[in-house]
Amino acid sequence: MSRVTIKEIARRCGVSQGAVSYALNNRPGVSEATRARVLQVAAELEWAPNRAARQLSAARSETFGLVLARSAQTLIEEPYFMGFVGGVESVLAEKSYALALQVVADLDEELATYRKWAAERRVDGVMVVDLRVADPRLPVLRKLGLPAVLVGDPALADGMPCVWTDGTAAMNAALDHVASLGHRVIARIAGPPEYGDVWIRDQAFELAARRLSLETRIHHTDYSAAQGAAATRDIVTGSPRPTAIIYDNDLMAVAGLAVIQGLGLSVPDDLTLVAWDDSALCRITHPTLTALSHNIVGYGAEVTRRLLALISGAQPQAHLYSTPLLIIRDSSAPPG
């Protein structure tokens, strides 16, 4: 615990604190000779700026906030979030920004967290995930004046800056694929309907199905393996039995696959499966799962870059990150 401060460096170099600050921050106001000496002494003493002090005088926290309002269980099960956080970190690390990560139970707690963060000057901005239809967080963030980048479709963003992936295009690709294989009755096992992305996919699903003259059904779940399995069982034992199922995440797809195999049916002979979110799970099952793949790590990184740009004065805008790519594997084939 050496507690090296700028004052100590100033003492050793025989200059004032202010001069040391200029030297260390690469600003004009000191001679090159002095600057070099200061930098050398600072290096010798292994000085690093005290974060709290810098934040206090800069009136910036050099921290971004991310609140996850999902059950601990979902977070553990779904690889999505760790990947997203990993991408965020990769960008923040090089800017020596930090991430304040908070896991809460519901939207109300999430709002409370934003209020607290704003009052404490805890974060310089936030990233908002799991956008809802008519999301109550948007007006609150606006009122708090907390810079935010939303993760989701511009249709949900109400004019606030956002980064999105084109779920409609992805859904079209998935339905074109199963339709071209000859499937006519398609089920969709979706996430919670209040989630904006789910809503958008629901629309896209129905629209594309009409275009392709497919018969459809949609089951909404909470994204969990348990409900994915239950929905699969419902659908498979229903009549007429669909010949293809499109899942909203890979966890439910894997759970569904196990259910189908447990019922003595075969994938892809009896049922074609398509997953969304292509994590390692899709490659370790037997058969491997056809999936809509997108780069979650890159997504998190892109959102972070946009937030950095936003707080340095960039114009807020919607930015399309990518369109999920359909990766065709062993779980899709012509029906029966």
Add this chain to the structure above:
Amino acid sequence: MSRVTIKEIARRCGVSQGAVSYALNNRPGVSEATRARVLQVAAELEWAPNRAARQLSAARSETFGLVLARSAQTLIEEPYFMGFVGGVESVLAEKSYALALQVVADLDEELATYRKWAAERRVDGVMVVDLRVADPRLPVLRKLGLPAVLVGDPALADGMPCVWTDGTAAMNAALDHVASLGHRVIARIAGPPEYGDVWIRDQAFELAARRLSLETRIHHTDYSAAQGAAATRDIVTGSPRPTAIIYDNDLMAVAGLAVIQGLGLSVPDDLTLVAWDDSALCRITHPTLTALSHNIVGYGAEVTRRLLALISGAQPQAHLYSTPLLIIRDSSAPPG
């Protein structure tokens, strides 16, 4: 951006800043009447203490650090970490502590992170995961004087405070189970040998096998699904073929299961599988996986509580959190 400060509260109440501070912190030095008025005004203005300012004068950051030195890919695939972080957060949230989470590539970067954090006064303490045999981080942390709680066996902790689960007892339970089913040739698909937990399980595995007169083999991997699958293929096509495999995590077990089924073999008829780390994965496969279950969320929470205790002056000590519990499911049966 209201920027409410203590000074503003003082002005409105007609008292000094100091008095306001005493009132807000529930310390003696102000009358009850004044205290009540201050609290009311603070509530009206929605005041919250500026975090940086408090940290600067308290010389504490109210933040704990956690560095994960694993590839982004591993982090995404393994549910373990998100669960651990969730547990940490649950304890920190109520103390209004924060977590500084950093994802780095290797141990050297991890050490650099600790040095930086120590110099910046960025964190009050750290939790150290993935303990190594003769871990190079321990002397560095000691030298930096950074309070730390290690996540791992006391045998690896070199006298530093740690929280651990009893891997030896768990391994004994697993081997007792497969031996009592009648298995005689057992394989272990392990993590990287430099990891302390893996080393301890290796020892326990060999020792228990000798006690039970079992024939053994060990394959080390990097914990990934890919290497878990490859090791499984090696083992299953080798001779004599083991009749039971014990995996070091559930991800590899699931990947191994797919490989075995892809080779036309049946679980549990041809092979008994046992996984470690019982996440949702073990329940969504078909058959479901027998696993050594432990509460990762609770583990993270316990480590955090110990770290909080440590920085408030508790004696450093080793603390056994739990012994993983063998949950018997459909993947284990007498050899076919």
Add this chain to the structure above:
DNA sequence: CGTCGTTACTTAACCGGTTCGGCTTATCAG
């Protein structure tokens, strides 16, 4: 009645940086 002890404050220093105004000194044009 003078003294002592509390209570209820105020004042000011401090945490460790950043930043602004101003003072020296050197440089250079006129």
Add this chain to the structure above:
DNA sequence: CTGATAAGCCGAACCGGTTAAGTAACGACG
């Protein structure tokens, strides 16, 4: 040789809290 200009540096204020030390008012007590 003088006056203007700028580079280089100092001192001090400031960010928003905490806290030690000082002070005024008041009641109790010998």
